[in-house]
Amino acid sequence: MTTQTLDGVRISTQANVYFGGKCVSHSVEFADGTKKSVGVILAAELTFNTGAPEIMECVAGGCEYRLAGTDAWVASGPGQQFSVPGNSRFDIRVADAYHYICHFG
Template structure:
């Protein structure tokens, strides 16, 4: 897993969700693709998706339940999970989670 992204543009204004429990910044690659890089502070949240997403856990541990599933799955540093477009997922963190989200 790469520890940095080179030659990208960073949107200076942060994305703040759930009263500050999730904070991210959008990065744009030379080819126009976008990712967000952020943190989720200890909490249980429900995210809705428009486009398909791939969430990569950089550090920390989380439990995730995808829409329509009963079981929670645990993910930690180096793991990733996919969410289909126009869907949702629940995420629970007990420590600060660093993540990268890829869209599309």
Template structure:
């Protein structure tokens, strides 16, 4: 996985969710596609999705339970997981998690 995203525009206003437990910035690529780059501080959260997502873990470790699943899976730096559109997932972090969310 690449360590940087080249040739992007960055939306200056941050996306702040769950009382500051998740903070990200939206980046817009040359082709118009969007990603978010952010952190999730130690917490247990449930995210709802609109579009399908690929969550790329850049740093840290998390446990994830996808919508409808009973099992939790652990992901660490260099791994990713896919989330269906119009779905949700539970995520638990015990250390700050750096991530990139790829939409579509």
């Protein structure tokens, strides 16, 4: 099961554009103040730094990721998720497109 929609949210109309457009996301906020983002990473190999801990949930496409301090690339596809500690980083490589929800905290 993938999460196809987020309901009852406030969306920021201005996109977040990272790495020259290889990653584009929009920020969303729920009525209770919870913040998430929905986005897509296109074909690329990138490194992201985290502030707050993040859970990356794949909604379409797929990626391979590698957490800081590990050697293994791990595949993540629709309906799967992975957790990244706060104040850390992860590498991600995408062959086509990785559509995701980023959950914070």
